[in-house]
Amino acid sequence: MRVLVVEDEDVLADAIAEWLRREAFAVDVAYDGDAALERLGVNRYDVVVLDRDLPVVHGDEVCRAIVDSGGDTRVLMLTAAAAVRDRVAGLALGADDYLVKPFAFVELAARVHALTRRARPAAPPTLRRAGIAVDPGRREVHRDGRYVPLSRKEFAVLAELLRADGAVVSAEELLERAWDEHIDPFTNVVRVTVMKLRRKLGDPPVIETVPGAGYAIR
DSSP states (O other), X not given: OEEEEEOSSHHHHHHHHHHHHHTTOEEEEESSHHHXXXXXXXXXXXXXXXXXXXXXXXXXXXXXXXHHTTSSOEEEEEESXXXXXXXXXXXXXXXXXXXXXXXXXXHHHHHHHHHHHHHSSOOOSSEEETTEEEETTTTEEEETTEEOOOOHHHHHHHHHHHHTTTOOBOHXXXXXXXXXXXXXXXXXXXXXXXXXXXXXXXXXXXXXXXXXXXXXXX
């Protein structure tokens, strides 16, 4: 799941990004509206955490651009304005949710999780296939009833493979969905992560390599 955090307060933006990365999201950060529009033109995001009062290009304009694009990206708008009329105005622009500053990071993360579920076709709360059960909310993985401890990236890759419901997922797609924009596109990190996943999940192997195409859990 990929998230863009747009916030002009650098410390707050970086803190939000770090918290969401702990939740296994791939997170990019923009510190003004112009940079946000640039990233939105290049990358596909499931959720944009958007400060309303942005320099250069106002958050309202960024929100309108997201809505006008007609994609599935969801918007969680942040603002210091707590009045009902301000919340109504933000939602009227097309924002999917609204959070007033100051806020608890745990609540923000919960709202982002909820919005990611709306950004994609409905999926069961627990992803299951080939004896594997993944609970995205609790970030827990079991295979045949055995708990499997995974790193954040291993969890993210496994969840993407399960969401594909047996279809092949390319290394490029996994790189886009589980890592942020700073990752080297020529890295072998996907192959290494899949190798570690196979080892942790144990026998018999469940992650199939499809030559020239990617990976799948049948």
